[in-house]
Amino acid sequence: MGRVIDDRDARMLLSQWCEAGDRAVGHRVRERGAVVVAEEILAGSSPLPASAGAAGRVPAGTSLDQALARWLAPTQSTASRCGARYVIPGEGEWPTQLDDLGDGAPLGLWVAGAGNLRLLALRSLSVVGARSATAYGELVARELAAHLAENGWLTVSGGAFGIDAAAHRAAVAAGGATACVLAGGVDVPYPRSHADLLARIRESGVLVSEAPFGAAAMRHRFLSRNRIIAALSRGTVLVEAAVRSGGRSTVREARLLNRVVMAFPGPVTSPMSAGCHVVIRDEGVHLVTSPREVVSLVEGRMPPADEGRREPVDELGWREKRVLDSVPVRSPAPLGSIARIAGLGLTDAMSALGMLDALGLVERRGDGWTLRRE
């Protein structure tokens, strides 16, 4: 093979060949690296079970060049057309809490929108619940998301009808950021009638999906999508849910990940609160009755204030910290010089500067960068 692929290319290929969240694939990628796993599949020598990885999607004898032409080139052109970026583990925008998923962590995430996913997700809560929500449930979701927005918390949800949409809308209306984790591709507005809502979410927040472009939102993808909603945020709040409800799968994932899991009670006469009552009673989920309680429960699990106030800078990765140390206090330095001092490539240094900029730690002046004063 004359051409070679890097980790990013390999993950893009694998995400098209394999089902999202397949733990057998995730395990092998963690053991051998994505490049090896992709090459094994192309060579027809993959030890993955038939149920996992590229099941029938990669014809025997496909060459690397053929694969790049068939799967990578169209993806890259769609990405640039719809303004989406592929974020992979270890990169600046990767939310490291997703690594808690272990073998079930996504291979990568397609992200579209103005927000920086990792920074936004530092203070984030998932608000989930029934599609066929009641007026009561939508009211509770709206008040919660508005409170989160006003207090600098990201509202994470799934873009569906009912509770999801009420939460996204209220976050946007309150001038806050919201992340919508889609079950299909980020280029596939789903549900279709939420195309406008999704467009508005992109303006200050992000659309997120591990599914390849064009992937339809199918039932099994909703369930695997829910683990990302749960893992991305510090806590999950179930606002309304029938006894059988997708929201309960998000609760289950969040509990497995040791996140703070909460539910709002409701009238016992409403079937849409019955699922909330079940998880409160039988699954040890916290009963919450106000947005303030939600935030204080989650903050109760965050490092306490008397250990020193935790600043955004404490959450930075090693690349960002190194870049921050390389940015001069006064006279602006150009990207190239900062990257050299930090010992990083231009792309990584640029991505780190973007994050530091978003955090208000550095500022661009002319062609260079300095630390931001106060």
Place this chain on the structure above:
Amino acid sequence: MGRVIDDRDARMLLSQWCEAGDRAVGHRVRERGAVVVAEEILAGSSPLPASAGAAGRVPAGTSLDQALARWLAPTQSTASRCGARYVIPGEGEWPTQLDDLGDGAPLGLWVAGAGNLRLLALRSLSVVGARSATAYGELVARELAAHLAENGWLTVSGGAFGIDAAAHRAAVAAGGATACVLAGGVDVPYPRSHADLLARIRESGVLVSEAPFGAAAMRHRFLSRNRIIAALSRGTVLVEAAVRSGGRSTVREARLLNRVVMAFPGPVTSPMSAGCHVVIRDEGVHLVTSPREVVSLVEGRMPPADEGRREPVDELGWREKRVLDSVPVRSPAPLGSIARIAGLGLTDAMSALGMLDALGLVERRGDGWTLRRE
């Protein structure tokens, strides 16, 4: 002193001299007997603290004859006028679970109504909650009390507006028995506008109070009354309650007594459910969402079916068991002969026969009694 008083007389006197539920009085009565305590008070030699027992109500130098004339005779005449009986510990109608209150057990209970308090309370649940209940709370209370009535459970409550009244009314409407534990005397309809409801409760159930005749329903009496509601029943259900609410004191008493304590959740937008949410979250109270759950939680704490089905006869006191053993299978025996065989006085034997009759274990035939077939 020429005349003597018995335990019953002494308790009637003490209940007029001392505040209901005074533990210092209760302790001394358990230690020395009610007769001694009453005699000590009359003699001005009572070691009870000034705060307890007859504080200023019994003038120094009151003779026993004066006391009987002033306190006992009017009580007995009111009792016969309003058809109330005084039930004391050890008697056939005394609900032995009240002994769980220890020094705080009532000295005696005034009972008015067709039901046998002890038998009714064998399968009983307290349904309590806010006076200013919402339509939602009253609906929940009604459905719960109706279900209890249909399944042979006594609904215990306090006769107040709101949840109490909804529960009593639904129990009566469903043809079930209900017990109303009053804070004032059983001869004082309180609230006044519930006079009709209280009259209907007497027809198949009972009015109960430890307060002497004529006692007004005052704040401190509501709180001490609540311990009787909690102790009388196997479990307490809080249907609706504000954060500050009398119903929460009943919950507290029931928890101290190790009864099953339950609460219904409601909309978080309703202040009348906020107290329920607090006790569920902070006081380990069971969240319940249906009458069926309530009954199965309480039955889960009763002896399991596989230890042999528990019959009413298992709950009988020694007097009733002895009388039951003395009743012939075929030819009816008169009361006198049954009492002699059982080794009991006529009154005790009669009271035991009444209870056995109510339980369907014996039947009257002509002037005598036999065991009931099947």
